[in-house]
Amino acid sequence: DAGVIQSPRHEVTEMGQEVTLRCKPISGHNSLFWYRQTMMRGLELLIYFNNNVPIDDSGMPEDRFSAKMPNASFSTLKIQPSEPRDSAVYFCASSWGKETQYFGPGTRLLVL
Amino acid sequence: QKEVEQNSGPLSVPEGAIASLNCTYSDRGSQSFFWYRQYSGKSPELIMFIYSNGDKEDGRFTAQLNKASQYVSLLIRDSQPSDSATYLCAAFYGGATNKLIFGTGTLLAVQP
Numbered sequence: 001d002a003g004v005i006q007s008p009r010h011e012v013t014e015m016g017q018e019v020t021l022r023c024k025p026i027s028g029h030n031s032l033f034w035y036r037q038t039m040m041r042g043l044e045l046l047i048y049f050n051n052n053v054p055i056d057d058s059g060m061p062e063d064r065f066s067a068k069m070p071n072a073s074f075s076t077l078k079i080q081p082s083e084p085r086d087s088a089v090y091f092c093a094s095s096w097g098k099e100t101q102y103f104g105p106g107t108r109l110l111v112l
Numbered sequence: 113q114k115e116v117e118q119n120s121g122p123l124s125v126p127e128g129a130i131a132s133l134n135c136t137y138s139d140r141g142s143q144s145f146f147w148y149r150q151y152s153g154k155s156p157e158l159i160m161f162i163y164s165n166g167d168k169e170d171g172r173f174t175a176q177l178n179k180a181s182q183y184v185s186l187l188i189r190d191s192q193p194s195d196s197a198t199y200l201c202a203a204f205y206g207g208a209t210n211k212l213i214f215g216t217g218t219l220l221a222v223q224p
Contacts, residue, residue, distance in 0.1 A: 033212075042200075042215065043156070043214040043216075045212065046124040048210060050210065065154050098206055100146075103156050105155050
């Protein structure tokens with residue numbers, strides 16, 4: 001079975017540009033999580049969806065970040081405008097309810 | 113503020129030795145605890161979870177939980193160079209949040 005799929009795997013952009021990260025969760029999973037990982041802060045939860053509905057977005061750093069889940073098989077995380085401090089690895093994870101979370105390969109974002 | 117604390121390491125052990133990784137958590141409301149392994153440049157992958165006080169064994173890995181002391185540990189027996197990675201401890205908070213709070217990880221280096 002395919003795991004969590006993320007695209008792109010790498011993204012290099014200039015400050016001020018819009019960045020869109022994409023995630024396809026494991027089929028049948030009803031919970032989806034977006035995380036950001038940096039050396040300084042480790043792995044941080046940005047937002048959590050359950051049955052396509054955002055449940056907890058308390059980790060979203062500011063209004064420049066937004067996330068959507070239009071259906072059970074697709075989610076996006078958008079940064080507009082991007083800033084150099086947004087450079088990080090962004091992971092998407094999915095689970096069935098409160099069961100184990102499975103992580104995608106991540107998107108390495110570099111904002112110049 | 114829910115926090116999970118880990119020593120960043122590196123923890124260096126010789127091949128064949130027992131590696132002991134430790135984690136403390138701040139909120140007694142945590143229901144279960146997860147250990148993830150993350151190789152450099154890769155995504156976190158689940159090793160095991162524990163939710164009851166005591167020990168839980170899975171192959172060369174043993175997770176230990178002491179809720180009174182708010183302490184979780186992971187023992188790796190017969191350590192191999194392939195075990196060299198960062199080990200992330202995470203506390204799970206259920207209810208409406210369904211949230212995993214991660215520590216910053218401990219880097220383990222197994223010397224051949």
